[in-house]
Amino acid sequence: MGQFKDISIKDVIEEINVSYFLPDIQREYVWLDKVNERKIEQLFDSILRGYPIGSFLFWKLKTSDVETDKSVQSDDDKLNFQLYEFMEEYDVRNPHNKKIDITKVNSNDLHIVLDGQQRLTSLFIGLKGSRTLKKPKGWWDNPNSFEMKKLYLNLRYKPNEEDTEDSFQFEFKKPSSLPGNDENNYWFRVGEILNINSLNRYCRENDLDDTAADTLEQLKNVICTERLISYYEEAEKNLNKVLKIFIRVNSGGTKLTYSDLLMSILTANFSSDIRDVMNTFVDNIRLEGFGCLGRDQVLKTCFILSGINHKFVLKNFSKQNISKIESEWTTITEKILDAIHIIKDFGYSGQLSSGYIITTIALYLHNRSLSYNDINKSVSEKNEMWKFVRNAQITSFFSSSHDWKLSSIIEAMSSCDSFKDFNDKLEAKRLIKITEDDIEGMLTLQYGSPAILPILQVLYPNLDYKNSTFHIDHIYPKSKFSPKNALLPPEYLGTQNTLFNLQLLQGQENIAKKDKNPAEWLNEHFDNDAARIETYKRENYIEHDFSMKWEEFGYFQTMRTDLLRKALKKVFV
Numbered sequence: 001m002g003q004f005k006d007i008s009i010k011d012v013i014e015e016i017n018v019s020y021f022l023p024d025i026q027r028e029y030v031w032l033d034k035v036n037e038r039k040i041e042q043l044f045d046s047i048l049r050g051y052p053i054g055s056f057l058f059w060k061l062k063t064s065d066v067e068t069d070k071s072v073q074s075d076d077d078k079l080n081f082q083l084y085e086f087m088e089e090y091d092v093r094n095p096h097n098k099k100i101d102i103t104k105v106n107s108n109d110l111h112i113v114l115d116g117q118q119r120l121t122s123l124f125i126g127l128k129g130s131r132t133l134k135k136p137k138g139w140w141d142n143p144n145s146f147e148m149k150k151l152y153l154n155l156r157y158k159p160n161e162e163d164t165e166d167s168f169q170f171e172f173k174k175p176s177s178l179p180g181n182d183e184n185n186y187w188f189r190v191g192e193i194l195n196i197n198s199l200n201r202y203c204r205e206n207d208l209d210d211t212a213a214d215t216l217e218q219l220k221n222v223i224c225t226e227r228l229i230s231y232y233e234e235a236e237k238n239l240n241k242v243l244k245i246f247i248r249v250n251s252g253g254t255k256l257t258y259s260d261l262l263m264s265i266l267t268a269n270f271s272s273d274i275r276d277v278m279n280t281f282v283d284n285i286r287l288e289g290f291g292c293l294g295r296d297q298v299l300k301t302c303f304i305l306s307g308i309n310h311k312f313v314l315k316n317f318s319k320q321n322i323s324k325i326e327s328e329w330t331t332i333t334e335k336i337l338d339a340i341h342i343i344k345d346f347g348y349s350g351q352l353s354s355g356y357i358i359t360t361i362a363l364y365l366h367n368r369s370l371s372y373n374d375i376n377k378s379v380s381e382k383n384e385m386w387k388f389v390r391n392a393q394i395t396s397f398f399s400s401s402h403d404w405k406l407s408s409i410i411e412a413m414s415s416c417d418s419f420k421d422f423n424d425k426l427e428a429k430r431l432i433k434i435t436e437d438d439i440e441g442m443l444t445l446q447y448g449s450p451a452i453l454p455i456l457q458v459l460y461p462n463l464d465y466k467n468s469t470f471h472i473d474h475i476y477p478k479s480k481f482s483p484k485n486a487l488l489p490p491e492y493l494g495t496q497n498t499l500f501n502l503q504l505l506q507g508q509e510n511i512a513k514k515d516k517n518p519a520e521w522l523n524e525h526f527d528n529d530a531a532r533i534e535t536y537k538r539e540n541y542i543e544h545d546f547s548m549k550w551e552e553f554g555y556f557q558t559m560r561t562d563l564l565r566k567a568l569k570k571v572f573v
Contacts, residue, residue, distance in 0.1 A: 004231070004233075005230075008223070008229065009223050010194055013124060017100075021112055022085070023114070027117075029118065032090060040125065040131075040151065041151075041167075053228065055231060055232060056116035057115035057231065058116075059112040059234045060233050060235045063105055084097035085097055091132040096276075099276070126191070127193075130148050130150045131149055131172055133147065149174055150172065150189055150191070152188060152190060153187070154186065155208065155215045158215070168215070203216065277329075285336075300359070305331075310403065310410075339359075346465055346466075351450070359406070361385060361389075388426075389454070391434060396450065408426075412425040412426055412431075434573075442455050443561055447496075447498075456502065469507040475503055475518055476518055485550065487549070489551075489554055492554060517550070519547065
């Protein structure tokens with residue numbers, strides 16, 4: 001029978017990765033996915049303010065109770081599952097928990113965390129570790145784009161207790177570039193509180209005033225003295241019971257989705273280490289530029305390609321279905337990668353809005369036992385696939401009602417003889433059909449919309465997207481849409497990102513173009529060759545005698561919008 005107990009934050013932190021571990025049914029750490037939400041800083045602020053931080057659920061076992069060899073059939077004496085460490089040094093380049101070897105754990109008792117992983121990991125990072133994130137606009141392949149920071153508290157800042165929006169100043173900072181101490185700043189590394197024995201001596205040696213000393217004493221109390229971790233401890237050695245408790249407790253959470261819980265069941269019942277396999281597969285896909293196909297989308301694709309009902313409900317996660325997915329994993333992932341390769345040839349690396357577009361192509365390949373090379377040999381098949389990707393992206397087909405739309409996709413594909421047949425069935429049901437009203441909507445779309453690239457691809461059908469990289473470029477440079485530009489009529493400020501001012505330009509050409517005025521760039525790029533400039537204008541939906549001057553930007557908007565409208569109607573209507 002379980003019971004509630006209380007323990008200090010320090011006592012738990014000192015035992016993390018010693019006797020406190022994570023089971024394989026847990027999802028991974030997500031509180032640093034959106035750094036601007038400042039979840040770790042808010043957690044520490046809540047603790048310092050004396051706010052409740054919720055209860056925890058631990059499962060207490062003996063180390064000898066766990067059998068990690070998955071080739072061994074579980075019995076009444078051993079529990080067969082994998083345990084993982086908490087993350088101490090979080091690095092966005094490798095945000096996965098490490099597996100542990102039970103034989104190397106120097107503790108007879110295990111405390112397996114079933115609820116509270118996000119909070120405990122955040123406390124562990126803040127008190128013992130660090131976080132390494134990518135700088136805004138930094139490149140993933142540049143080591144200098146990443147910064148390691150630790151959690152600090154400004155002891156000389158006192159928030160207004162009446163203002164709930166005014167927080168203690170918890171900040172992640174680089175240890176090598178801390179602000180200097182002055183009357184308003186004394187940045188204290190939060191983790192040091194675990195090692196301070198005498199507060200009086202520390203305050204005296206560091207010349208801390210009363211405000212700073214009071215804050216430090218408050219921090220010492222909430223971290224080291226008060227028993228703020230209130231937890232329910234389950235001690236029964238019954239995996240099925242614990243799994244049900246886990247689902248019951250976590251299903252009320254706002255961040256942990258039902259699919260996370262079902263993935264936990266899959267993880268617990270796979271004979272191989274599906275968590276590591278899935279993480280590696282999803283990471284590789286992300287590096288290819290298709291992060292839209294996350295773990296949930298991969299799992300649902302597995303269901304669809306295996307012929308299993310794709311809805312994420314408990315009954316579909318039977319051992320029979322899980323065994324079927326496991327036996328077909330290699331084939332399924334091959335078809336997913338082939339689909340990604342095809343879509344990458346269309347120029348959509350880093351641009352695709354939904355992973356279910358990949359699922360659709362993969363299902364067609366799977367049903368007809370086709371590969372990437374087979375599709376490459378058929379111009380008609382590849383063109384029809386491009387048409388589907390293009391239209392699904394333009395219409396945001398998978399932006400909602402995923403299960404219903406996936407059911408429609410499966411039904412339409414069940415008896416088709418070609419991808420054209422599949423597209424025709426979708427259009428007949430008006431699922432992915434573009435009308436004149438849709439075209440008027442396209443003309444108002446802004447730079448950054450997922451639909452911009454496929455629309456521009458329609459307008460520029462002869463570019464080689466497979467072998468070249470094309471950028472979405474502003475014809476009139478966006479940096480010059482400013483009141484300082486006296487040549488631009490003021491009523492057109494803010495229109496720089498609209499479709500009529502966008503074109504596709506080869507990557508190196510766009511880099512060289514920078515923010516040059518269009519007339520200047522045309523003359524320089526084409527060596528004042530009138531014939532080449534006229535060809536450029538014709539291919540870019542610009543009248544051949546248009547001057548490209550800023551003073552005539554209003555006419556440019558009207559003229560090019562009309563030409564784009566006619567071109568899009570010719571394709572879609």
